[in-house]
Amino acid sequence: MKLLLIGSGGREHALAWKFAQSKKVEKIFVAPGNGGTAIENKCENVNITDIDELVKFAQNENVDLTVVGPEDPLTKGIVNKFKKEGLKIFGPAENGAKLEGSKSFSKEFMKKYGVKTAQYETFTNVDEALKYLEICEYPTVVKADGLAAGKGVAICANKQEAEEAVKSYMVEDIFNGAGQTIVIEEFLEGVEASILSITDGKTIIPFISGKDHKQIFDGGKGPNTGGMGVLAPNPYVTEAVMKEFEENIMAKTLNGIKEEGFDYKGIIFFGIMITKKGTYLLEYNVRMGDPETQSVLYLMESDLVEVIEAALREELDKIEIKWKDGVCINVVLASNGYPGNFTKGYEIKIDEKVKDKVFLAGAKFENGILKTNGGRVLSVIGLGKDTEEARKDAYNNIKYVQFEGAYCRTDIGTHM
Numbered sequence: 001m002k003l004l005l006i007g008s009g010g011r012e013h014a015l016a017w018k019f020a021q022s023k024k025v026e027k028i029f030v031a032p033g034n035g036g037t038a039i040e041n042k043c044e045n046v047n048i049t050d051i052d053e054l055v056k057f058a059q060n061e062n063v064d065l066t067v068v069g070p071e072d073p074l075t076k077g078i079v080n081k082f083k084k085e086g087l088k089i090f091g092p093a094e095n096g097a098k099l100e101g102s103k104s105f106s107k108e109f110m111k112k113y114g115v116k117t118a119q120y121e122t123f124t125n126v127d128e129a130l131k132y133l134e135i136c137e138y139p140t141v142v143k144a145d146g147l148a149a150g151k152g153v154a155i156c157a158n159k160q161e162a163e164e165a166v167k168s169y170m171v172e173d174i175f176n177g178a179g180q181t182i183v184i185e186e187f188l189e190g191v192e193a194s195i196l197s198i199t200d201g202k203t204i205i206p207f208i209s210g211k212d213h214k215q216i217f218d219g220g221k222g223p224n225t226g227g228m229g230v231l232a233p234n235p236y237v238t239e240a241v242m243k244e245f246e247e248n249i250m251a252k253t254l255n256g257i258k259e260e261g262f263d264y265k266g267i268i269f270f271g272i273m274i275t276k277k278g279t280y281l282l283e284y285n286v287r288m289g290d291p292e293t294q295s296v297l298y299l300m301e302s303d304l305v306e307v308i309e310a311a312l313r314e315e316l317d318k319i320e321i322k323w324k325d326g327v328c329i330n331v332v333l334a335s336n337g338y339p340g341n342f343t344k345g346y347e348i349k350i351d352e353k354v355k356d357k358v359f360l361a362g363a364k365f366e367n368g369i370l371k372t373n374g375g376r377v378l379s380v381i382g383l384g385k386d387t388e389e390a391r392k393d394a395y396n397n398i399k400y401v402q403f404e405g406a407y408c409r410t411d412i413g414t415h416m
């Protein structure tokens, strides 16, 4: 098979690496890819991001299957366009992708189908939103409706903070339209878990759970990032939590997908909050997480291409996904200054003493030299029979990966 994989992050390097292990796969084009996919087995980067150009490329190269990494092309209807041309593609069509593309849409969906989630109100008028802040409880959570590159959520300790958030979204328009509609939501206290899963619209199979570490500093301090490292499985996802998740969140979501008639053969990623009052759904993502994918796929025993093909045939009920024993951790190495301003273009040195995989993200080759090219530069993997062993392995490996200003959290996997 010839595959086309769309995206350029660490998630896509992990996907490409996993696909390359499939006996069925002969070639993987990655559009646009990064420094990791540039040299990964069976891979070739192609510098295309425009959806119509991608359609043409898939036709010209006789691509057998296209897999979409990030949410942006999915919410823009890439799946509809490929299918219209008779091209095989894995991911939700535009209607299902709205579960990530619009917070008000996804909250309405959750309410309609009884998915357990935080109480909320939606606003399109700034005066009404400000009036609501007079009566709501604090802390409260203000969310931009549209895609805001992971920055559209403000946890506000008091009314003043909430007013600032509302005004910056709705009046100053800091998210270029994505914050013109907002959701104001009940604050939930607990621990988070990422449950990536695959669906064919009839069945959902959850993957091994992950624990992301969203803030930039140790102990969960400082501003939010895209994710600084992931522990899988997530130790807080006990059997009891999983049962609650399956009953109150997963089954109800599947029912909603069926009732709405979404054309959904793709990934659905549940961001959940485990609280004293039970397990709640915070959000849906319609793609794999980054850096969840790096840890979760590292533990996947099954051939991911076969799993995806089963989903496209609507036969997920006939398969079982196999997992490796043990624990996987990935620790992100970021550019100095991320998630704020940072400088790019530093040489990255990876010593051969690194025992496990290094997945590259914001990294690219320039005249044959691997250089930093983004905030989250790469992820270093650690494996073990338990968390402690995996942590030791990851932090040992990281000693052998260097670039100027490289920063990582030192507490990934310590259950913070």
Ligand code: AMP
Residues within 6 Å of the ligand: 118, 141, 150, 153, 155, 185, 186, 187, 188, 189, 192, 214, 271, 282, 283
């Ligand atoms: P989201 O994009 O909805 O996942 O929000 C980003 C992050 O904000 C989540 O990973 C949580 O850490 C936090 N968050 C979102 N909604 C809530 C909530 N209702 N209560 C507490 N924290 C939240």
Ligand code: GLY
Residues within 6 Å of the ligand: 212, 226, 227, 285, 288, 289, 290, 291, 292
């Ligand atoms: N790491 C969180 C996400 O991919 O949304």
